[in-house]
């Protein structure tokens with residue numbers, strides 16, 4: 001097996017943490033064709049969004065209407081933040097919330113490095129995680145940039161949720177807002193800024209190509225929807241299900257687009273018609289490469305008391321729910337007690353999912 005020796009650490013924290021190695025998957029060029037792209041301004045957008053969510057659970061959204069200047073400003077401010085000394089970054093925690101203990105029902109808000117959640121997951125990254133409703137002690141310009149950016153991305157998320165509903169056949173001015181309304185004003189919206197410093201490594205190549213290290217371990221996102229934008233540094237991968245085989249596929253970075261993920265909650269709300277897709281970030285040492293990956297992800301979740309069950313308007317006669325009833329609060333509590341890669345919907349499932357895209 002190939003070996004990677006880390007010779008530079010992104011932070012002085014936790015030198016003992018051992019970050020797992022990963023094998024690189026198939027070449028990005030071959031993978032590009034497998035990632036659906038939806039032009040959100042096109043008349044067929046609702047149908048295309050639904051098709052992508054049924055098949056892959058993931059798509060690249062173009063013509064999304066979020067001004068590129070907002071992302072550029074945020075990116076510059078976030079990079080400046082991550083370049084601060086560790087002690088300054090670590091003092092950036094939310095003012096109102098104490099750190100959660102192991103197995104807690106909520107993520108630790110504020111700055112983090114290497115450790116993801118409280119159950120032993122680690123990755124080659126540092127990050128900021130903020131609840132849109134919380135008070136954080138961030139440098140003023142970063143706070144403003146995040147505010148402006150998330151305001152635009154929230155709006156985009158609402159539009160995409162409407163397109164999803166429409167693509168599922170829920171039409172009518174009011175009716176198609178069913179998913180959008182679950183997220184808007186729920187106070188369960190999070191934004192996460194991830195910074196993956198370039199590793200300085202010695203690497204070997206094995207027969208299948210290179211290996212890298214875990215930036216962010218494999219998982220599905222628990223909320224309804226996630227919208228990700230990154231800079232030009234590669235690393236994001238999704239697990240593509242093809243017939244009986246699942247394989248990791250590189251998603252070529254595209255700072256002009258948003259990448260939309262179906263979350264676990266949306267899978268349940270659609271009774272398995274839409275799929276939450278497993279994804280991860282691999283940090284691969286490119287020879288001589290010094291580029292950091294910076295990504296910003298908006299997560300849209302419902303209110304804690306929201307009942308999560310298949311939407312009645314979608315259910316065909318005689319169709320049974322694949323899941324037992326639960327609330328978002330219950331799911332969140334269960335999800336944050338697990339490891340990243342666990343099948344978190346498993347304990348809520350009462351019937352196996354049919355093969356992807358088999359349902360109309």
Ligand SMILES: O=C(O)CCC(=O)C(=O)O
Nearest residue numbers: 192194216236281295297
């Ligand atoms: O940072 C990335 O590119 C993706 C990270 C991710 O999947 C997450 O934060 O849920």
Ligand SMILES: [Fe+2]
Nearest residue numbers: 219220221279
């Ligand atoms: Fe994720």
